[in-house]
Amino acid sequence: MTGEGARRLRPPNNTLDRRAIAWWRTQWLLLTAGPVGVLAVLGALITPARVWLLVPAVVLAVLGLACAALIPGWWFRVHRWEVTDEAVYVRTGFFWQEWRIAPMSRIQTVDTVRGPLEQLFKLATVIVTTASSKGAVRIEGLDHELAAGLAEQLTHITQATPGDAT
Amino acid sequence: MSEPAGFGGPAEGEWRRLDRRTLLVTAVIMAGVVIGAGVPAAVGMAGGLGLLKAVGWVSAGAVLLIICGTGGDYIRWRRTRYRIGPERAELHTGLLLLKRRSLARERIRSVDLTAHPLLRVLGLVKVRIGTGEQTGAGESTLELDPVTRAEGERLRRELLDRAPGKPGTYGDGTLASFDRRWIRYAPLSFAAPLLGASAAGGLVQLSEWFGVQLRLFAWLGDYFRAVSILWGSLVLLAVLALVGAIGALGLWIEMWWNYRLEREPGRTLRVRRGLFTSRSVSIEERRLRGVELVEPLGVRIAGAARVDAVATGFAQEEEDMRSDKKTLLPAAPRALADAVAAQVLREPVSPTNSVTLLPHPRAARGRRLRWSVAYALLPVLILAVLGLLLTDVLLSIAAVCAVILLPVAVLFALDAYRNLGHGLSGGYLVARSGTLRRTTVALQRGGVIGWTVKQSYFQRRAGLLTLTATTAAGEGAYHVYDAARGEGLAFADEAVPGLLAPFLEPEPEPDQDGTPRET
Numbered sequence: 163m164t165g166e167g168a169r170r171l172r173p174p175n176n177t178l179d180r181r182a183i184a185w186w187r188t189q190w191l192l193l194t195a196g197p198v199g200v201l202a203v204l205g206a207l208i209t210p211a212r213v214w215l216l217v218p219a220v221v222l223a224v225l226g227l228a229c230a231a232l233i234p235g236w237w238f239r240v241h242r243w244e245v246t247d248e249a250v251y252v253r254t255g256f257f258w259q260e261w262r263i264a265p266m267s268r269i270q271t272v273d274t275v276r277g278p279l280e281q282l283f284k285l286a287t288v289i290v291t292t293a294s295s296k297g298a299v300r301i302e303g304l305d306h307e308l309a310a311g312l313a314e315q316l317t318h319i320t321q322a323t324p325g326d327a328t
Numbered sequence: 329m330s331e332p333a334g335f336g337g338p339a340e341g342e343w344r345r346l347d348r349r350t351l352l353v354t355a356v357i358m359a360g361v362v363i364g365a366g367v368p369a370a371v372g373m374a375g376g377l378g379l380l381k382a383v384g385w386v387s388a389g390a391v392l393l394i395i396c397g398t399g400g401d402y403i404r405w406r407r408t409r410y411r412i413g414p415e416r417a418e419l420h421t422g423l424l425l426l427k428r429r430s431l432a433r434e435r436i437r438s439v440d441l442t443a444h445p446l447l448r449v450l451g452l453v454k455v456r457i458g459t460g461e462q463t464g465a466g467e468s469t470l471e472l473d474p475v476t477r478a479e480g481e482r483l484r485r486e487l488l489d490r491a492p493g494k495p496g497t498y499g500d501g502t503l504a505s506f507d508r509r510w511i512r513y514a515p516l517s518f519a520a521p522l523l524g525a526s527a528a529g530g531l532v533q534l535s536e537w538f539g540v541q542l543r544l545f546a547w548l549g550d551y552f553r554a555v556s557i558l559w560g561s562l563v564l565l566a567v568l569a570l571v572g573a574i575g576a577l578g579l580w581i582e583m584w585w586n587y588r589l590e591r592e593p594g595r596t597l598r599v600r601r602g603l604f605t606s607r608s609v610s611i612e613e614r615r616l617r618g619v620e621l622v623e624p625l626g627v628r629i630a631g632a633a634r635v636d637a638v639a640t641g642f643a644q645e646e647e648d649m650r651s652d653k654k655t656l657l658p659a660a661p662r663a664l665a666d667a668v669a670a671q672v673l674r675e676p677v678s679p680t681n682s683v684t685l686l687p688h689p690r691a692a693r694g695r696r697l698r699w700s701v702a703y704a705l706l707p708v709l710i711l712a713v714l715g716l717l718l719t720d721v722l723l724s725i726a727a728v729c730a731v732i733l734l735p736v737a738v739l740f741a742l743d744a745y746r747n748l749g750h751g752l753s754g755g756y757l758v759a760r761s762g763t764l765r766r767t768t769v770a771l772q773r774g775g776v777i778g779w780t781v782k783q784s785y786f787q788r789r790a791g792l793l794t795l796t797a798t799t800a801a802g803e804g805a806y807h808v809y810d811a812a813r814g815e816g817l818a819f820a821d822e823a824v825p826g827l828l829a830p831f832l833e834p835e836p837e838p839d840q841d842g843t844p845r846e847t
Binding site for chain 2: 172257268
């Protein structure tokens with residue numbers, strides 16, 4: 163916009179683990195299966211309203227399947243992360259793209275979280291929090307061993323940094 | 329502080345108790361509650377039992393309640409001890425579940441005193457000792473309820489005064505004090521319409537309790553039939569506004585009477601205020617990351633502004649940790665607000681004043697116009713659709729709404745755009761936004777502990793982005809809305825050198841649509 167010397171944020175270096183695609187896909191499918199299942203069962207039981215229940219069920223199922231087929235691959239290309247000696251840098255989203263940067267010196271806690279589905283896919287989420295109530299950086303869908311190593315590395319670096327990080 | 333060994337010697341602070349008169353306070357409060365509940369109960373029972381019997385029963389219950397309450401408080405008083413040692417401040421309390429809480433003294437960031445009228449009469453205060461930590465509501469505060477006022481003052485001085493006898497060089501003493509002319513800004517705040525509305529709601533509720541609600545509505549109906557509907561509702565609105573304004577005045581007087589902002593030798597800012605309930609809030613300057621000038625629309629039109637502290641350690645924990653705790657100056661003339669902000673930050677001129685704010689690109693104006701017109705059209709559309717389906721009256725109401733709402737929406741959008749701005753002034757990052765509540769935040773550049781850059785699909789097409797500086801203080805994040813893409817990133821990079829730079833790359837081509845293609 164401002165002519166010469168204009169810069170933009172470069173994409174972070176690393177992609178997530180490829181298994182994240184399957185993980186997201188499963189989430190979409192489960193998310194779709196719930197309401198579609200309920201609608202289908204109701205449709206089977208309540209004959210007078212069958213059309214009114216089954217049509218939305220089919221529509222929802224088609225939408226959910228389309229999302230499950232298309233969106234995870236897209237997300238995989240968009241979600242990226244990077245950890246340098248100075249900062250943690252994460253990019254997420256497409257329609258609401260978001261870049262988050264937390265400097266190493268201000269990191270307070272490093273958590274790894276693994277939900278049941280993540281465990282199934284051997285994935286983990288690393289949550290890096292700073293002293294700001296709104297500054298947490300989440301890296302979702304990392305290989306669980308990589309995540310554990312990363313958390314350890316981050317913890318080491320932050321412990322070596324003096325001050326209370328506010 | 330010339331008596332260092334005055335309280336149990338420097339090695340071990342001695343265990344102390346809360347003030348014994350807490351029993352009296354509890355008894356009086358219980359008595360108040362009992363009278364409030366007992367009188368209607370006695371009146372109600374008198375019909376069935378006879379007056380004497382009813383009074384007897386109720387007063388027996390009352391005495392029992394007062395004794396139980398006071399007894400409970402006696403146990404609490406017996407079991408509560410606190411100690412201010414050289415390293416830690418400790419509090420032991422609880423009957424069955426023993427609670428031992430201790431705070432490292434170097435982590436203590438605030439000592440706040442409050443006293444409701446009863447405590448004031450007895451010369452007592454409630455003390456809250458807090459660390460500046462955001463985590464775990466209540467975990468990081470000690471509450472001493474109550475101690476004598478002198479003891480409270482002693483605790484406050486001792487815990488916050490880290491460099492005794494070394495007076496600061498920059499503007500010690502009173503920075504601002506109560507001025508009764510400021511009261512003219514009180515009815516302009518948003519408290520007034522809120523209070524007016526709640527008065528109306530309260531009236532309706534009360535009338536229901538006393539079983540006269542139908543009569544109230546009948547009276548209102550008659551009134552509207554007597555005068556025209558337009559005139560009637562105007563008068564009604566005016567009455568409600570008047571009630572709200574009076575309420576706002578009362579609230580303001582209770583909150584801000586005897587207001588005084590001081591800087592104390594231990595590099596602490598202290599706000600004292602309150603007519604009935606006196607409050608003292610101390611903010612260590614180490615916790616301060618900046619100030620925020622807040623101008624609600626009415627107050628802004630009157631040329632005034634409020635000054636809030638942007639400080640760490642205001643965890644949103646309990647109900648009395650409301651936003652007014654961080655207010656350093658109530659709505660006061662803009663020049664004074666700037667002067668106070670400057671003094672608080674120890675700057676010759678307030679950064680909110682000295683900064684040249686860079687306006688945002690015109691695309692930001694378009695976004696604001698579109699949003700606000702959309703919001704204005706939504707009720708109009710709903711009314712119009714309903715009107716087409718049901719009755720023509722709604723159509724004319726929709727037309728009136730459109731005629732009134734659209735220009736207002738456009739004005740608000742233009743004002744919102746005009747208020748957008750950001751800039752750097754010395755060690756501060758300044759960002760301004762908002763129209764109904766315009767805020768200008770001056771944040772220490774060193775206090776920025778991360779950046780979040782957001783760009784929606786439409787922002788990307790317009791070449792805009794929203795920058796968010798995260799910080800440990802205040803709201804945790806301060807936004808620069810809809811800045812130009814390249815300029816915004818350059819601004820963020822300059823504000824906090826080195827943080828963003830490794831992740832920036834030169835723009836490849838002046839591509840018009842701004843879609844990143846590297847993925």
